[in-house]
Amino acid sequence: MGLPMMMERSSNNNNVAELSRVAVSDTHGEDSPYFAGWKAYDENPYHESHNPSGVIQMGLAENQVSFDLLETYLEKKNPEGSMWGSKGAPGFRENALFQDYHGLTSFRQAMASFMEQIRGGKARFDPDRIVLTAGATAANELLTFILADPNDALLVPTPYYPGFDRDLRWRTGVKIVPIHCDSSNHFQITPEALESAYQTARDANIRVRGVLITNPSNPLGATVQKKVLEDLLDFSVRKNIHLVSDEIYSGSVFHASEFTSVAEIVENIDDVSVKERVHIVYSLSKDLGLPGFRVGTIYSYNDNVVRTARRMSSFTLVSSQTQHMLASMLSDEEFTEKYIRINRERLRKRYETIVEGLKKTGIECLKGNAGLFCWMNLGFLLDNKTKEGELELWDVILKELKLNISPGSSCHCLEFGWFRVCFANMSEKTLDIALKRIHEFMDRRRRF
């Protein structure tokens, strides 16, 4: 950078124009087991009748349990042409118009109202503070671009979603410094762990710009306690950094009362210098099970951030067709209330099914109360409580049991033997089959 480079006029044609460091780096993280398991699934996917011995995908956090509710709603309320808004075909004209990075007002209002509903009205959301992005992935990356400069760091509690390695670091040049959590206190963030992470960064001469948490947590499948949130906010104020809360699973908490959003904490604070450091990421991919739609948002209490994010969202806008399609659905409070309630119920049931099923085979899970997955402890099966040991076991589970689950090490968990198991992206029957395979595996192991 800035150094004189000798670029001779080359007469020979053996020089291929090189690519950038970003292009050739592996910071996209797609070589990790997290993604490798997906490949195995793609090559041999389970199918009830066509391929009953195929790989069951339990590494993808997708919500298919409440699809029927969406389908019914869309078909009943919206016969042909509805996808363009209530006006039918003529509404298309508005659709195709220049995509304003402000997003359709009706859709932003619908999102704000939906987010309020999920939090049981305990926090208000101003539609003008909502910035739309093509998915939460883009929202997290965009926030990172805005809050941090290259070579700065974000503190992220472990274990965390493997995608963060890409979303937060790849193009932004920002580092992740982990806040280590362990099972001694159910992986909750402690003030000591926070300080320690901060100090680690300072010792390495790295400037910390913020803390990024996922609440409810992925992969733990548990909500963050209110006390912890308050501690985090205090910490952010003391160190004068940002606090980003990725609440993408907020609608998937089994009991609404057990979820505290950082928005609730901020709601009662008047001091702008405190509020301004809080930002929330949300998406419809998990709660509504519409990942393909790519609808994400950044909600910020900081005017500067909102303004910048809005302009930068030019790179990752949500199509107006999608916004129209969902605007009326999301602002239909009767429907959303019903959906949220039933979705929570079904997820809870699924969770209980899998946890009970695992318990019967002697496997314990972390006590969870949210999300599309459970955090399973197979530490007792490891001969070596090391990363290699864990990956060996993961490989066995993939190859022998044909189950694709995610190893804790790919989530940067320092305690080895934990695995994330998704349960919402399959039918109940398939879940049963998966449990059966685990049961048989455990039986076999016990015999030896």
Added chain:
Amino acid sequence: MTRTETNRSRSSNSNSENSRDGGGGTTGMRIIVPLQGVVQGRGGLFLGSVIPCAFFYFFQFYLKRNRKNESDNSGEQNSSASTPNSVSNSGFPDPTRSQSAGHLTELTGLPRSLSRILLSPRHSGGAVSVSGRVNSVIKGGDSPYYVGQKRVEEDPYDELGNPDGVIQLGLAQNNKLSLDDWVLENPKEAISDGLSICGIASYEPSDGLMELKMVVAGFMTEATKNSVSFDPSQLVLTSGASSAIEILSFCLADSGNAFLVPTPCSPGYDRDVKWRTGVDIIHVPCRSADNFNISMVVLDRAFYQAKKRGVRIRGIIISNPSNPMGSLLSRENLYALLDFARERNIHIISNEIFAGSVHHEEDGEFVSMAEIVDTEENIDRERVHIVYDLSKDLSFPGLRSAAIYSFNESVLSASRKLTTLSPVSSPTQHLLISAISKPKFVQRFVNSNRQRLQSTYTLLVKGLKDLGIECTRSNGGFYCWADMRGLMSSYSEKGEIELWNKLLNIGKINVIPGSCCHCIEPGWFRFCFSNLSESDVPVVMNRIRKVCETCKSQN
């Protein structure tokens, strides 16, 4: 106005810097001369060079330290100020705000690294800081591009509802012939062939469904009148041309590198290429005397000037049909550009988003860069990357679907991964697949699109000519590049902005001044005619006539 304020503060700061440097220099000279007199021969030569060098370096060090202390102080000043929001809410400097806030906004004109220091208070208790990027984004909000846009949003023209509103001539928005006809004929298909939501809701490859790629490839092939056959597997779909250009910038250049961009160019490049990547743009000015064609001599000069300054050029970005002129690059020109890229071992990004909107072909045909490299060796094909945008050709701007076409497998591989951050929405993909794959519809649509662009263009150009305003010959795209130098009060950037202001506030039309397109000659304006219906043109002409009269009476 805002701009002049920032300009003024910028120049006064640089003045003081200059005087400081000048002072250091002359003192140095006074020391060297007597020294050389004292020590003769090689020793003298040695001392004569070392001492001033040492002096120079120590002086710079001293300056740097002092500058840092200054900025630390002002940083602390900012944070200790009681206003929690030390950057104004509206993004415009507000003269009524507290002194420290005023100080901060003044300084947004300074180089990025300095402002980054200023934005980061050294102690807690102050407003939390954001990244250096934020500054350039917010500063950009003062440009005519955004100001005009805002005015249109606040007071949009409507033939019946708001006949005195601001007419949008700034943006490429092709909304006259939309999919309405098709949708009315095929309402069921409009909802993606009755596919249940199940089929379109799950995760799909982020770089687009193969079916859609095939359709897009077909469309691109048609735009070149079948002289090139585009391979769908070399396509990466993303949510807009901005994203496509940004992705390519990330893939082809490192932070601190630069692209050569012939100007005038699209105002969007400043954002797409620079905002988040840390990559810079080096403008290569084209002149009206050359009809704004790219001069290889000027290109060469720009390349070597950059090299001398230590800036590594990674590629050149061309647009064909060009924005804002709307001209088609000739085959010779394209070959020359490829030679240029080959000799310097750099990439070419060919922005062909208006390839399907060619409306006048009498003086030449559209030739895609893909056709030029068709017969070249692999090594050269791999340096060419094409950007295409469905939205421009099909009036689907809201649907956000553009494409990168490359012959370089590594670029494709990296781009594919990057599209997770800017993918095309699934229902949109399905809609496009069903819409575009009806060949009869596509044929009809493309033809009527071209005819309409042609007639509106002709009307507009004639209207402008009647007012004494000439335009360059435009063959494709949605823009007229108009010579309004005769209407300026002074031949300068200031004169251009004044005229732009008049057009916006008196004429109530939003046009893009040449400075937004980085045109080196003031007085040129970009008119976008894709929004206009035939009946709108006389209205626009009347508005401009009013402005012309105002200008003439003032001059």
